[in-house]
Amino acid sequence: MTRPAMTGQERTAWLFTGPVLAIILAVLVLPVTLALALSLTDYSIYALADWDNVKFVGLGNFAELLRTALFWRALANTALFAVLGVPMAIGASLGAALLLHDATVRWKPLWRVALFVPYVTSVVATAVVWRFLLNTRFGLINYALGWLGLPPADWLGDPHASIPAILLFVTWKIFGYNMIVFTAALSAVPQDLMEAARLDGASRWGRFRHVTLPAIGPTLLLASVMSVAGFLQIFAEPYVMTLGGPAQSTVTVLYFMFDEGFKWWNLGQASAVAMILFVLILAITFVETRIGKRNAWL
Amino acid sequence: MGDRGRRQDGVTRRSVLAGAAALAASSCGPRSASPPLRFWATSYEGDYAPHLMPAFTAATGIKVDVQSVPSTATHEKMLTAFAGGALPDVFVLPSGWIGEFAMIGALAPVPALDYVEDIVPSALALAQIEGKNFAVPWSAAPQVQFYRRDLLRDAGYDTPADTWTAWREMGRAIKHRRPDEFVFLTLLNWPDTLFSMLYQTGMTMLRERDTRGNFRSPEAEFAFAFYLSLFTEKLAPRALSTEVQDAFAAFAQGRYAVWPSWPSLLLDLHRRRAEIPRERWGVARLAGPNGFGPAAMIASNVAVSARTTQPESAWALVRHLTSTATELRFQQLIGNLPARETAWTLPQLQVPMLRPFAEQMRQPAMAPKIVEWERIQIEVQLVAEHVVRGLLTIPQALATIDERIDQILAKRRALVEAGRIT
Incomplete structure (x- = not known):
């Protein structure tokens, strides 16, 4: 049985896709496979001393993780970040984009730049500034609360306030990006439909719900997929602002992985965490695209 | 690579x-064409080490490239550097990490005994691994307390009390006069104060050849209860270091009267003397349950990478850095306390302010020399934070600590049982 020889067209196709496929293989498939392999071993600092200290443990790392209270804590914290953070960030982006889209707003480019700037500033620099803003005793935010007659909050010191405090910062930091994306999407909303709806007496909310929203649906889906993935991988903000504290209330899955893997060199365990996170993000994205399909956005 | x-x-x-x-x-x-020697050190030692190099280069012709590594990321940076084959030729290690880096084969053994002659015995004892030398002690940093003379005097004390109960009583007296401020500057992610207290009770923290936790003991309960009382009485703040952005300023402004800290604070006190004049602060040994006792001690040690391509130059640099003359110069520059015994006989170190350090150096706490110790300390402090925040009771906390330690030491236990390590 011989296979038919490749046609010239097929050869050309392989020639063009080959380099990209090779790169994907080298920088994506290979590392992921190796991480998967690593997650089935008990690779630890002892392995640096002697490779014979590495054992194949099957799903042992995963079983161990499920027994670790801090891992569950990290999962819960991450879920809280995502559940609160995604609506906050997308809401802020969409709100700002709608405001800026209004015909009566002047100096639009200036506003866009001003609102986009936090996104392109360094996380660490802005986190340091926000730590000052959130300071219990001298912070501007508590000063403002005092002005409104509210008691000061111990933002970064109270395990219940620490996640909201970080979310305030994260939302401020990232909403500019999606705002720009939404601005682009809004300018593509058909004006004739909008006019027709207005003539038919649709309210402001009715026009938003039935004209704007369907038109920007695909963009909204994309933004939420990216935001969910981003929030599930949140790391730098708690690392810089709270070091995971107070009382481990801001330890996220990625933070946990970083500690296990790079601080304590339990790379087997850390790879298992990475695998779980990978599967989680994949599953959530899958659900999101199903929702998108049902709404005929894709 | x-x-x-x-x-x-x-x-x-x-x-x-x-x-x-x-x-x-x-x-x-x-x-x-030999490349310059690469040298890593942490925080002030790294920042000021370049001042020690011209003398070395002049004497030997060897150039040294110094890199200062931030203290919060030193451990992971060094481990990653070792795994990636990028460790510098010479580097500074705290004594608690020598066992770990020796175990993974990162350290070249000290080639001759005269490198470690005339070293303060406690610093050498902390540095040796099963009687072998993998690093040469450079400086010794025992934990002591810095106190505000003025605030203590207002409360009727010339020097801090030396027993726990009297120390806390002193704290109450200061708090009584200044109810809005705290007394003890010990933050919830700084493990050393708690560990000094634990050591002072004389407890044994690990059992079964250092493979299991041993915190469910009356001694640990006693130390935890005392530690907790400082927070419940609001003598110490329920805060992390991320919340107290400038601890030094807080001390200088009198928001704390007592700061259990290290000799490295001497440099801050010198550089920022405009904020707090010399006569307002003093140094004393930490209080113990029944008077002065052992306290946590960090010693800096100079080590040579096992993979260095220039071992002779590297050891020459170690000899230069750990010489009495260089250590005295560093003492002048940044307040580092020399590890050479001879240095302590010279007039430069015979000043009253250094006496508490000199005394405490002779009585260090000996931490278990196992790879996981650094992590265990952090875990214990995390559980202690939960206790202070009222999320766990002390007996629950001690059981949690033992459970966590057993989990962390699972791999070590397996290797010890298999006879692969001791």
């Missing part, structure tokens, strides 16, 4: 130099 890259680099540079020499047809021979 890195080593190979460097070597090729050297070859290229040498051939280029040789080529240039041939082209110019000059009579001078090619210059030595």
Whole structure:
């Protein structure tokens, strides 16, 4: 049985896709496979001393993780970040984009730049500034609360306030990006439909719900997929602002992985965490695209 | 990888130099092309180490490239550097990490005994691993307390009390006069104060050849209860270091009267003397349950990488850095306390302010020398934070600690049982 020889067209196709496929293989498939392999071993600092200290443990790392209270804590914290953070960030982006889209707003480019700037500033620099803003005793935010007659909050010191405090910062930091994306999407909303709806007496909310929203649906889906993935991988903000504290209330899955893997060199365990996170993000994205399909956005 | 890259680099540079020499047809021979020695140190030691190098370069002709590594990321940076074959030729290690880095084969053994002659015995004891020397002690940093003379005097104390109960009583007296401020500056992610208290009770923290936690003991309960009382009485703040952005300023402004800290604070006190004049602060040994006792001690040690390509130059640098003269110079520069016994007999160190350090250095707490110790300390402090925040009771906390330690030491236990390590 011989296979038919490749046609010239097929050869050309392989020639063009080959380099990209090779790169994907080298920088994506290979590392992921190796991480998967690593997650089935008990690779630890002892392995640096002697490779014979590495054992194949099957799903042992995963079983161990499920027994670790801090891992569950990290999962819960991450879920809280995502559940609160995604609506906050997308809401802020969409709100700002709608405001800026209004015909009566002047100096639009200036506003866009001003609102986009936090996104392109360094996380660490802005986190340091926000730590000052959130300071219990001298912070501007508590000063403002005092002005409104509210008691000061111990933002970064109270395990219940620490996640909201970080979310305030994260939302401020990232909403500019999606705002720009939404601005682009809004300018593509058909004006004739909008006019027709207005003539038919649709309210402001009715026009938003039935004209704007369907038109920007695909963009909204994309933004939420990216935001969910981003929030599930949140790391730098708690690392810089709270070091995971107070009382481990801001330890996220990625933070946990970083500690296990790079601080304590339990790379087997850390790879298992990475695998779980990978599967989680994949599953959530899958659900999101199903929702998108049902709404005929894709 | 890195080593190979460097070597090729050297070859290229040498051939280029040789080529240039041939082209110019000059009579001078090619210059030595060995790359500079790389040296890493942490925080102030790293920042000020370049001042120690000109003398070395002048004497030996060897150039040294100093890099200061931030203290919060030193451990992971060094481990990653080792795994990636990028450790510098010479680096500074706290004594608690020597066992770990020796175990993974990162350290070259000290080649001759005279490197560690005339070292303060406690510093040498902390540095040795099963009687072997993998690093040369450079400085010793026992934990002591810095106190505000003025605030203590207002409360009727000349010096801090030396027993726990009296120390806390003193705290109450200060708090009584200044109810809005705290007394003890010990933050919830700084494990050393709690560990000094634990050591002072004389407890044994691990059992079964250091493979299991041993915190469910009356001694640990006693120390935890005392530690907790400082927070419940609001003598110490329920805060992390991320919340107290400038601890020094807080101390200088009198928001704390007592700061259990390290000799490295001496440099801050010198550099920021405009904020707090010399006569307002003093140094004393930490209080113990029944008077002065052992306290946590960090000793800096200079080690040479097992993979260095220039061992002779590297050991020459170690000898230079750990000489009495260099250590005295560093003491002047940053307040580092020399590890050489001879240095302590000289007038420079015979000042009253250094006496508490000198005394405490003779009585260090000996931490278990196991790879996981650094992590265990952090875990214990995390659980202690939960206790202070009222999320766990002390008996629950001690049981949690033992459980966590057993989990962390699972791999070590398996290896010890298999006879692969001791």
